[in-house]
Amino acid sequence: MLTLETSEDQHARLRAADEPAFQTPALSFDAPGGPVVAICGLCGGAGASTLAYTLAAATATRSIQPVFACETSGVTGGLALYARTQPRLSLSEASNQLAAGISPDELVVSSPEGVRVLGSAAQLTDRCNANGAARILDEAQAAAGLVVLDCGIASREIDRQALSAASHVLWVIPATASGVARGACALERLGESVDGPQALVARLDRNEDTVAVSRLAELAARWSVEVILFPHVRDIAEALVEEAIDEAQVALEAIAAVLRQ
Numbered sequence: 001m002l003t004l005e006t007s008e009d010q011h012a013r014l015r016a017a018d019e020p021a022f023q024t025p026a027l028s029f030d031a032p033g034g035p036v037v038a039i040c041g042l043c044g045g046a047g048a049s050t051l052a053y054t055l056a057a058a059t060a061t062r063s064i065q066p067v068f069a070c071e072t073s074g075v076t077g078g079l080a081l082y083a084r085t086q087p088r089l090s091l092s093e094a095s096n097q098l099a100a101g102i103s104p105d106e107l108v109v110s111s112p113e114g115v116r117v118l119g120s121a122a123q124l125t126d127r128c129n130a131n132g133a134a135r136i137l138d139e140a141q142a143a144a145g146l147v148v149l150d151c152g153i154a155s156r157e158i159d160r161q162a163l164s165a166a167s168h169v170l171w172v173i174p175a176t177a178s179g180v181a182r183g184a185c186a187l188e189r190l191g192e193s194v195d196g197p198q199a200l201v202a203r204l205d206r207n208e209d210t211v212a213v214s215r216l217a218e219l220a221a222r223w224s225v226e227v228i229l230f231p232h233v234r235d236i237a238e239a240l241v242e243e244a245i246d247e248a249q250v251a252l253e254a255i256a257a258v259l260r261q
Contacts, residue, residue: 032144096128098136
């Protein structure tokens with residue numbers, strides 16, 4: 001059994017037993033063994049890491065069960081940046097240690113919002129033991145109300161493994177003409193390998209592109225998936241995450257509804 005709780009998590013759990021919970025029912029995931037959602041950008045700069053951490057933080061502060069978040073390939077370290085954490089290991093490094101019979105230390109660190117950031121250190125290695133990764137994600141799901149996987153643009157095998165293993169997938173795309181065109185090509189390549197409920201999350205710019213939104217609807221109809229418009233939010237590396245959660249409340253609740261399917 002892996003250690004998936006930090007000392008901060010233990011203290012928070014003890015405090016929570018004596019304090020009223022801050023819950024928004026639509027965003028709370030209160031049963032262990034909850035959904036595993038893979039978030040994949042359909043082009044570079046789509047905003048997969050922003051969505052992944054905003055969703056994880058929103059649900060972590062409103063759920064009884066822990067919420068885990070993991071950047072699967074760890075290429076950019078964006079998830080850890082937004083979580084304001086410094087993970088010691090990447091998912092690949094932890095998976096390879098397990099395959100070698102070594103139990104990885106400090107696999108999880110806690111963010112200020114209470115998200116358990118799992119193996120998300122930035123790294124460049126392509127080698128990742130598939131069985132080790134599957135074990136880590138399986139044990140995280142068993143302990144969690146929700147597991148959020150930041151799969152970047154699925155450029156590495158571990159990202160695509162996570163997409164295939166997830167119970168739900170959110171495809172992230174900019175709501176621009178070029179974003180829709182690039183995203184449509186990526187979805188053709190990646191969509192066939194995914195089962196389970198999916199949604200297309202379109203990241204709006206400050207100026208809404210009505211032509212792009214219309215094309216998004218056509219793309220979603222072709223793949224029989226729901227479109228969720230995600231508003232422009234401030235960079236959560238610099239702004240308060242709770243402000244982004246408030247601004248994106250409607251979109252986050254729509255995503256949570258997909259995750260309950």
